[in-house]
Amino acid sequence: MSTPHDLKPDVLRRFLRYVQIDTQSDPRAECYPSTPKQLGLLSLIADELRALDVPEVLHDEFGYVMAKLPATLKPGRAGKAEVPTIGFLAHVDTSPDVNGTNVKPQVIERYDGGVVVLPGAPEERLDPAELPELLECKGHTIVTSDGTTLLGADDKSGIAAIMTMVAYLVAHPEIERGPIVVGFTPDEEIGRGTEHFDIGRFGASYAYTLDGSRAGSIEQETFSGDAAEVVIEGRSQHPGYAKGLMVNAIKLAAEYVARLPKNRLSPETTDGRDGYVHPTAIQGTVERAVVQFILRDFDDAKLLGHREVLKQVATEVARLDERAVVRVEFSESYRNMRAALSKVPFVVTYAEEAISRVGLKPFLEPIRGGTDGSRLTAMGLPTPNLFTGSHNYHSRREWADADEMAMAVLMLVELCKVWAEHAAAPAK
DSSP: OOOHHHHHHHHHHHHHHHHTSOOBOOTTOOSSSSSTTHHHHHHHHHHHHHHTTOSEEEEOTTSOEEEEEOOOOOSOOTTSOOOOOEEEEEEOOBOTTSOOSSOOOEEETTOOSSOEEOTTOTTOEEOTTTOGGGGGGTTSOEEEOOSSSOOOHHHHHHHHHHHHHHHHHHHOTTSOOOOEEEEEESOGGGTOTTTTOOHHHHOOSEEEEEOOOSTTEEEOOBOEEEEEEEEEEOBOOOGGGOTTTOBOHHHHHHHHHHTSOSSSSOGGGOOTTOOEEEEEEEEEOSSEEEEEEEEEESSHHHHHHHHHHHHHHHHHHHHHOTTOEEEEEEEEEEOOOHHHHTTSTHHHHHHHHHHHHTTOOOEEOOBSSOOHHHHHHHTTOOOOEEOOSEESOSSTTOEEEHHHHHHHHHHHHHHHHHHHHHHHSOOO
16 A cells, blocks of 8 residues: 555645646636636646546536546446445636746755745745644645745645546556546636536536645535625716816725724634625726625625625715715625535545545534535535645645645545445445
8 A cells, every 4th residue: 555655756746847837817807717827737637637548538618627537346246336436626726816927836845843934035934833734744845935926736736636646546456446537627716616517527426626725624614605896986077177076986995995894704803603705806997996805604694694784885885975876796606515515424424534544633624715616516516625735825825735745645545445345335
């Protein structure tokens, strides 16, 4: 049986290759994928799968890459249940919030537990006093950016883990398992990763996203998420002759943001199971300004309450000048997958078993965010989220632990075996 030490060189090599490909998505774009540069990595993944002699590889018009590995079950399974097709997914895009161009990864062997200075921006430091998860990585190989960009471990660590698993399974046909499908999606970071995803074509009965963080974690509950856009229509006028005529939409947008709750419903002041209302972008001129928001909560009823907060603030701002038009438009991004996954508890139980087999203690935690799995679960494909060994997402201080990535690969191999073994076991 292989060890994480055996798998680390391959998963690290793949990870370093992937993070140097710019794949930021763009929430303002109307095309799909939202940025053509995502197709570069998707094409590379498809080529690598073909080079591994994976027999069925699909790269479709939307950019999705899907591939299927046939089962390697031995004869003599008469009377035993069929092993379902299991899927593993990761997304190729990186957050639009932080620069993802010209990533220069820094590899630190045998991390000593101290402060890590990022060479391209010395003011950016990874300090265990602020980021205590670093202490769990002491002695491991960790990877950072140079501080001028994000690293892209979200979710290129997941891609690397899945691709290394595929390579390992192809090289070891003696491992008994059912059929396996893998998928790679664009635009997850902007909530559009499954917009054109065909579950029937993917072919999995159950699936897992590889988009989690700490080693051992399983996430079966996410935020429910909405998007909102506040549009303020003002009146433009030559500023030299504007008295009594101009209605400055920029100033009204600033007033709108200033009236948001300050000590609650904010990412800066919430944690645990608290939700938030978060302005993510603002653009405008005197005549028209737009403020974009994301709304998050684990409780759908509370999420509706967050919508009411934005409506109330819109009413208050509109009263400041009756000539202005202030409107709020909402759209659903994804919903908490907890209820659907609770109907198929074995999907999580099998992941716990696989994690235990590789010597880790599995633990369940909610995601203060969402994954493609949120929407796939709602679409009828139960899809919890598993760890990848990446940390501190959407930040120039993002880092990844190559040892934990290797553990993720080993966990995936064990998970394939667990599904086959349970299908072969006699009914109780």
